[in-house]
Every structure is written in C-alpha cells, then in structure tokens.
Amino acid sequence: MQELIESASSGPWGILVGAAFGVVASVLFEERLLTIRRGTARRARMLRSKLRRGExxxxxxxxxxxxxxxxxxxxGDGTQVIDEQRIRIMVTPRAVEVPEEIRPWxxxxxxxxxxxxxRGEPAFWNGPRYAVEGLSIGRSPIAEHPEICLRLLESDYYTFLATQQLDRPLPGGGTLRERYLxxxxxxxxxxxxxxxxxxxVxxxxxxxxxxxxxxxxxxxTRPGLWGPSANEALSRHLDSDGRSAPELYRLMRRGICEELAIEPDEYLLELLAFFVDTEQQQWGSAFVGSLRSVTAAEVLARRSRGVPDKWESEELRMVPFQIGPVLEFLAAEHRAGTLTSYLPAVxxxxxxHRFGRRAVERAAAKMPRSG
Known part of the structure; x- marks a missing residue:
C-alpha cells in the first residue's frame, strides 16, 4: 500500500490529485472571500439605512x-493636558440666527x-450666553500639543431652554432632532x-x-442626577469683561468657587478634553483638579457654612480616588439610572490621567454587565 501511495504521488496521478486539491482550495477561498465581502456590504447597507431613518x-x-x-x-483622552495658553476663543459680536418657527417657543x-x-415660584432669568459656532483642533509643530480654537456667537438663556425641546413637533413637520441632528x-x-x-471638573x-x-x-437640565464635582456654563455677563474673550480655565475656577467655596490657589487645575453630548446637543469641557491641602471633611464643612450656588447641588458624595471604588460607584448609579451622560467620561x-489608560481599561473590562 505504501508503495502504491508513493507511486501515485510521484506519477501522473499525483499531478491530478494535486490539481484537484488546488481547485478545491481555490473554491473554498473564493467562497470565504465572497462571504466577507457580503458581510461588509451588509454592514454598510445597515449603516446607510440607519442614517436614512435618522438612527x-x-x-x-x-x-x-x-x-x-x-x-x-x-x-483628549486623559493622557495629555490641554495647556491654557493653547486655547483660543473667538467671539463674533453677532446674535445667533434662530429659525422663525422657533421664535414663538x-x-x-x-x-x-x-x-x-x-406666582412667587422659582424662575430663570434670561441671562446672556454664548452659542458654539465651531471647534477647530490642531497640533503644535514638533511636540504636537493640542491647539484649540473655539468660535462663539451671542445667544441667551431662553434660546437655550427653547431649543432644548429637541423632540417637540415643529409647525412645518418633524422635530429639531429629526431635521438638524x-x-x-x-x-x-x-x-x-x-x-x-x-x-x-x-x-x-x-x-x-x-x-x-x-x-x-x-x-x-438633568435635575437629581449625579454629576462631576462642579459644573458651570459659559456666561457673556460673568466670563467676559467686554473687551476680551472668555477663558475656559477662568470659567472652571468660577464654578469651583461658586459651588464648593474653594479658591483658585487651593488646587491644581488641568484641562483634559472637549466633548459634545449628542442627546441634548450640549458642548462641554472636562477638567481634573487636585486640592493641595483641603480634605474631604473640610470641603463638606465649608459647604455646611454656605456657598454662593449651593442650590445647584443637593448632595456631595466622597469616593476614594482609586480605580475600583470609582468604577463601582459609576456602575451602581448607572444601574439606578442616576448618572448624567457626561459624568462617566469626565x-x-x-x-x-492619574493611573494610566491600560490600568483603567483592564478594570473597566471586568465591570459586571448586569445585576
């Protein structure tokens, strides 16, 4: 038998057998390649279909x-600080254009x-605000540090509240979300x-x-949900002296002072990222701050003696700044549905920034998916 096999492999029969195997392998490869192509095309069609349906x-x-x-x-990804001197804000002194059908809102x-x-009930005043016209991102030569240009127009708080009704039917049909987003x-x-x-922050x-x-x-917006330590919105009245554009680091320092009664010389502040919340179309920035000598107990004690904007936060929670405890807090509140959309990213x-991307992602991969 062994002699027959050796004879077949070395003679004309070997050539035929090899050719047959080659044809079979080629067919199988082509079928596999066709399957991959079909899958890729199917995924592309699904994505295009989602976009057409507005999903x-x-x-x-x-x-x-x-x-x-x-x-x-x-x-931004947390690994690199966006320097205060590399942020440029350009303000065009022109009111943002609002469609006529939105003005009644x-x-x-x-x-x-x-x-x-x-009626003597809590109410909001129509304070002057900014609207984001665009955000440009570049890199410095050689070191490739992030360089940001934020372009702003003039707006106001009532325009913000009115346009937050993204799912309200428009007079001409559809909604703001369907038409623009x-x-x-x-x-x-x-x-x-x-x-x-x-x-x-x-x-x-x-x-x-x-x-x-x-x-x-x-x-x-988002009353009763857990957010970061402090949150502040850019104001034309409070964050610009009328002669120069606002500054984001100064904005964040104002928020920390008003909500936590902590002065700028008591911490190190670093800007890590820019983001946009697609659910409510709100732009934002993410900072990290490290208190030099003020402890958690002292922060709570200061709050008990009053802060300018105490009403903006109804409770403070202190969690050990370690990967495990912080992720456990986020997971528990996520299950309860009590997180703001931007808190996990901040x-x-x-x-x-503190522990490195690899360590954080390893821990996040072990977070329970349910329960």
Missing part, C-alpha cells in the same frame, strides 16, 4: 464597561418664567442648537477622595 451611529459614543452614553469625545419660555415669578455629525450642528458650553481632595455632586431639583479621563 444615530453609536459606535463613536463614549462607553465604559457596561455603561453607554450619548457623549462624544472630540479631543422662545416667547413661550419668557412668558412661562414671568408667570412663575408672578439625526444622521448628522453633532460637531456641525447649527449654532442656535448649541447655546450652551459647560466646564466640568473631577476634583480630588488632599486625602484622595473624589467628589461627586448630585444636581439640585431646581436646575433646568471621571474616566481623571482616572486615566
């Missing part, structure tokens, strides 16, 4: 273990807030839908506790 592609939205969000990071907001004031890049949304820019006490703040019931950036 957002969530592949670029921030996720951490089992936590998914509506937030898209547009610059702004009047409704004004009438509602005035009616609340007349679904299937589009959120970074290119019309400026009138971006009448807010927020600064958010993960603040770490001198005794290594991360401060979480539960938003008050009287705030306009905290993740702070963890990466």
């Amino acid at each position: 957002p592609d969530r592949s670029d939205l921030f996720a951490l273990g089992p936590i998914t969000t509506s937030m898209r990071l547009v610059e 702004i009047d409704e907001v004004a009438a509602e807030q005035e009616a609340r004031r007349q 679904d299937g589009a890049d959120p970074a290119t949304a019309p400026a009138f839908l971006c009448s807010s820019f927020g600064a958010n 993960a603040l770490i006490t001198a005794d290594e506790q991360l401060i979480f703040a539960r938003r008050g019931s009287g705030v306009a 905290v993740h950036l702070a963890l990466v």
Whole structure:
C-alpha cells in the first residue's frame, strides 16, 4: 500500500490529485472571500439605512464597561493636558440666527418664567450666553500639543431652554432632532442648537477622595442626577469683561468657587478634553483638579457654612480616588439610572490621567454587565 501511495504521488496521478486539491482550495477561498465581502456590504447597507431613518451611529459614543452614553469625545483622552495658553476663543459680536418657527417657543419660555415669578415660584432669568459656532483642533509643530480654537456667537438663556425641546413637533413637520441632528455629525450642528458650553471638573481632595455632586431639583437640565464635582456654563455677563474673550480655565475656577467655596490657589487645575453630548446637543469641557491641602471633611464643612450656588447641588458624595471604588460607584448609579451622560467620561479621563489608560481599561473590562 505504501508503495502504491508513493507511486501515485510521484506519477501522473499525483499531478491530478494535486490539481484537484488546488481547485478545491481555490473554491473554498473564493467562497470565504465572497462571504466577507457580503458581510461588509451588509454592514454598510445597515449603516446607510440607519442614517436614512435618522438612527444615530453609536459606535463613536463614549462607553465604559457596561455603561453607554450619548457623549462624544472630540479631543483628549486623559493622557495629555490641554495647556491654557493653547486655547483660543473667538467671539463674533453677532446674535445667533434662530429659525422663525422657533421664535414663538422662545416667547413661550419668557412668558412661562414671568408667570412663575408672578406666582412667587422659582424662575430663570434670561441671562446672556454664548452659542458654539465651531471647534477647530490642531497640533503644535514638533511636540504636537493640542491647539484649540473655539468660535462663539451671542445667544441667551431662553434660546437655550427653547431649543432644548429637541423632540417637540415643529409647525412645518418633524422635530429639531429629526431635521438638524439625526444622521448628522453633532460637531456641525447649527449654532442656535448649541447655546450652551459647560466646564466640568473631577476634583480630588488632599486625602484622595473624589467628589461627586448630585444636581439640585431646581436646575433646568438633568435635575437629581449625579454629576462631576462642579459644573458651570459659559456666561457673556460673568466670563467676559467686554473687551476680551472668555477663558475656559477662568470659567472652571468660577464654578469651583461658586459651588464648593474653594479658591483658585487651593488646587491644581488641568484641562483634559472637549466633548459634545449628542442627546441634548450640549458642548462641554472636562477638567481634573487636585486640592493641595483641603480634605474631604473640610470641603463638606465649608459647604455646611454656605456657598454662593449651593442650590445647584443637593448632595456631595466622597469616593476614594482609586480605580475600583470609582468604577463601582459609576456602575451602581448607572444601574439606578442616576448618572448624567457626561459624568462617566469626565471621571474616566481623571482616572486615566492619574493611573494610566491600560490600568483603567483592564478594570473597566471586568465591570459586571448586569445585576
């Protein structure tokens, strides 16, 4: 038998057998390649179908273990600080253009807030704000440090409140979300839908506790949810002296002082990222701050003696600033549905900045998916 096999492999029969195997292998390879192509084409068709139906592609939205969000990071990953001197803000002294069919909504907001004031109920004033016209990102030569240019127009708080009604039916049909946002890049949304820019900070006490703040019931957006240590919106009245553009580091320092009664010389502040929340079309920035000598107990004691904007947060929670405890807190509150959309990313950036991306991602991969 062995002689027959050797004879077949070395004679004409060997050539035929080899050719047959070659044909079979070629057919199998072509079938596999065709399957891959069909799968790729099918995924592409599904994506195009989603875009046509207005369904957002969530592949670029921030996720951490089992936590998914509506937030898209547009610059920064926690490993590099965005220097204060490399941020340029350009303000065009022109009011943001609002479609005529939206103007009655702004009047409704004004009438509602005035009616609340007349009844002696909490109400919002129409303060001057900015609208984000665009954000440009570049890199410095050689060192490739991030360089940011934020372009702003003039807006106001009532325009912000009116345009937050993204799912309200429009007189001409559809909604603001369907007409301007679904299937589009959120970074290119019309400026009138971006009448807010927020600064958010993960603040770490001198005794290594991360401060979480539960938003008050009287705030306009996301009341009662857990957010970062402090959050502040850019104001034309408070953050610009009329002769120069606002500064983001100064904005964040104002927020920390107003919400926590902590002065600028008591901490180190570093900007890590820019993002846009696609659910409510709100732009924001993420900072990390380290208190030099103020402990968690002292932060709580200061708050008990009063802070200018105490109403914006109804509770502070201190969590040890270690990867495990912080991720456990996020996972538990995520299951309870009590996290703001931007909090996981702000905290993740702070963890990466301290402990490194690899360590944080290893721990996040072990977070329970359910339960």
